[in-house]
Amino acid sequence: MNPLFADEPLVLDDPYMSRMSEDEFFDFCQQHRKWRIERNAQQEILIMAPTFSLTGKRNARLIGQLYAWWNLHPEAGEIFDSNAGFTLPNGAVRSPDASWVPAAQWNALGPEQQGKFARICPPFVVELRSKTDSLKVLLAKMEEYRANGTALGWLLSCDDETTYIFRAGQTGYETVQGFERELLGEDVLKGFVLDLRKLR
Incomplete structure (x- = not known):
């Protein structure tokens, strides 16, 4: 299987759904809480497969490290897990x-905005890639984050231990091989250190 074209989200091809208002889309998500749902810039609804157990374990360890940093700097802002939509x-x-x-x-x-899908692009984002996730899709999503205001984004491809780093004001991305290392929050999350070894 070509890693660039692994499993991609299911696109719900329904003209009505593409015309849903923000409130209608929010209600749709509430009615289907067991689904992992996103919507792209063309207003197409995307359904993702449930997170595999291994990916869930890694995400918990990622959030745990981010929370430890936030607990020391709560005044700096707010952190969010994979359930938060923006x-x-x-x-x-x-x-x-x-x-x-x-x-x-x-x-x-x-x-009201905080209670729904807040109209904001987080300056810092992380995406975890499992072996069935399309690298092509996730790289495009990271580029979308950056184009919409993300200052620092990490795509962590855990199975092949590859990190793709996206920074504001740059084109392309930096690729770092191996998880025997730490990532720094740079000027965006000052003092944050992510130990990649804990995501294995």
Whole structure:
């Protein structure tokens, strides 16, 4: 199997669904909470397969490390797990596996926005790739995050231990091989260190 064309999300090809308002889409997601749902910039609804147990374990360890950093810097902003959906400036609704939003941006949203798919693109996002996830799809998603305002994004391909780093103001991405290392939050999440060895 070509790793660039592994399993891709199921696109619900229904003209009505592509015309759903934000509120209708939110209600649709509430009615199908067992599904992993996103919506792309063309307003197509994407259904992803459930997370495999190994990926869930890795995501828990990722969130655990992010939480440990946040617990020391709660005033800096808010962290989110893979259940959080965000409405990007291009209209897509995406749910990164982990993300962080500065306090000023989060607090600028009203309670109604915070309670739905907040209209904000997190400055920091992480996506975890399992061996059945399409690398092509995830690389495009990371580029979409950056185009919509993400300053630092990590795509962690755990099975082949490859990291793809996306930074604002750059084209392409940096590729780092091997998980016998740590990643730094750079100027976006100052002081954050992710130990990749714990994601094995």
